[in-house]
Amino acid sequence: MKQSSRPTLKAIAKQLGISVTTVSRALNGKAEAYGISKKTEEAVLRAAKEMHFSPDPLARGLRLNRTLSIGLLIPDISNPYFAEIARNVEMAARREGYSVILCDSQESTQLEIESLALLRDRKVDGLVIAPVGQSAAHLEELQDGSLPLVVIDRHFPNLKLPYVVSDNYRGAMEATSHLIDRGHRTIACVQGLAGTSPNRERVRGYRTALKDHGIEPDDSLVAGSSFGQENGYVHAKLLLGKKKGITAILALSNLITLGVLRALSEEGLSVPGDISVICFDDQPYCAYLHAPMTTVDQDNERMGQIAVRLLFEQIQSRGRFSGEGIILPTRLIERASVRQITP
Template sequence: MPVTLKDIAKIAGVSVSTVSRVLHDNSKKYTISDETILKVKEAAKNLGYRVNALARGLRQNKTCEIGVIVPDISNPFFAELVKSLAGELRVKGYNIIVFDSDEDPLIEQSALKSLIEKRVDGLVVASVGQDFTQIKKVRDTEMPMVMVDRCFDELDVDSVSVDNVLGSMLAVNYLINEGHRRIAFIQGLPGTYANETRLQGYKKALHNAGIPIDKHLIAGNDFRSFNGYLKTKYLLKLSNPPTAIFTAGDLIALGALEACKENNVRIPNDISLVTFDDPDYASYLSPAVTAIEQPIKKIAQMAVAMLYDRISDSRNERRKILLEPKLNIRNSVARISSTAIKSQPANTDPNNTR
């Protein structure tokens, strides 16, 4: 026999209507006490009751589905983020529909249109580029939406991201403190939020240290490993090569490691390496790579909480949250002696072009 609301009400010592309100997430609307909510949920759990998401959705004109759009599902950061989002949303009674935009604004636009047509209850979007036309159109429809890994001041949308500028500054300042002055930056896709804010942090750290910015030490065009491989080979061929490389993402760092290996360049003996993003495998690489860690689970938790609040009450004030990154120091950076620092050539290389 299936468990009924009446069965739960009897065990919890409350009315059937109270059970219905608690299990269908209307406890705030009806000011039900935390003690009563706990009693009802414990009784439901002990009896093995499960909310019928389809039936609930039909009653409330909801699909119980959330659309998630990320630029590259193969990227370890976004793979873990999607997994964390799915777990957080599952607890709230939602399933997810995932789209990979392949870092293409047109694919993202098509995905947004498709998800809206599917009448999803909300969206979690890691948008590509900085053209907000489509995002603004979605926002104006009052579709509940949260942006992750992006936080634009000029866009009035709920968002949660790590502080990319601070993360880059942590990485570059660490290299500077270890004696490095010629620090290269292998960037991701130009024009994207993650890339531009990480580039900003790189430049800011150099500027604060009084180190001129050498345009020849900034290279790259996407967040994939082949970009890291090609640009590292380019940097190693400079007549005045860098003593350290900072990469905008972990896949770029993998390509950099491979290029160094092919060229018999030892890390950290010959060149130091730090990367943004810190996937589980970073500590198992040879050498273990110093990295900037993003609090992915916390990003997912806060994104889902913000989205749930927006679904519950669209009048809530929109929030923008920046979380602090963490520098995890491992074995990929060598300290340069004071003598070596003095002998480093000027931070320019006018005879080389990309």
């Protein structure tokens, strides 16, 4: 039995008695620009729907001299925060008829360099990068505009690259102030990967809030070296062991928080009865913890959507994004992990 062939522009044109060019222009939303009547445009769209026509992505890519694919490079796909960003970028790209090639650098600058080379070899039309964020040397050449690019989540202020990030500074400042306003004075901070822009800005916001409330920041209350669970666990244990009187912990990522909670449990400390906790990154599970977690929510859905929009503006114009970058506000979500301390 002969397999039915895929509907083509030619088949639609033949059925309607019009040219292939007219069909193509109508399907690409250019009817008005080329003086095609509304009646003809509607007939083309109706016929395409009835014949289950869908554009051939390979043919479209060849016609546009593009691969219709973008690269997405993130530092840790196992982190729910970056998994959500990946999903949002993929959804936004799909709406534009693009596929996404995902690479995970595993928080390794060397693997990031190799992944960038791989994506360029694949001739992707553009890149969305959440860099490891500790070294910018390998990203400097991307400033020449030869490949459309948007940096998300972590960025380098000295590089002239378009970016979309959260307002980590104000998010941390608001979270710390929230704790102070509820009577907490000895607040520990379990940080993430040192040197990265989110970590640097969050620690800066934490320190600013303390100073604004007349509390001298104590460097011994800040500890940590990665955004993972083990880091949260190990450094919460160390902080609790060497510093007396800690009543609250600011955890700078959702995974750090999981490690912190395990450490507190092993020490026989309850949340918020003994220790109050606030974390960055609101994840679905945060509302279902034994003590529903107060969080600093980052709008990663908007981050992904805006990043893709900026990227496609570059792809369409074949030029660089001329803006200074976009900083998205965070939102403090109050739940039950912070208690009021009676003076």
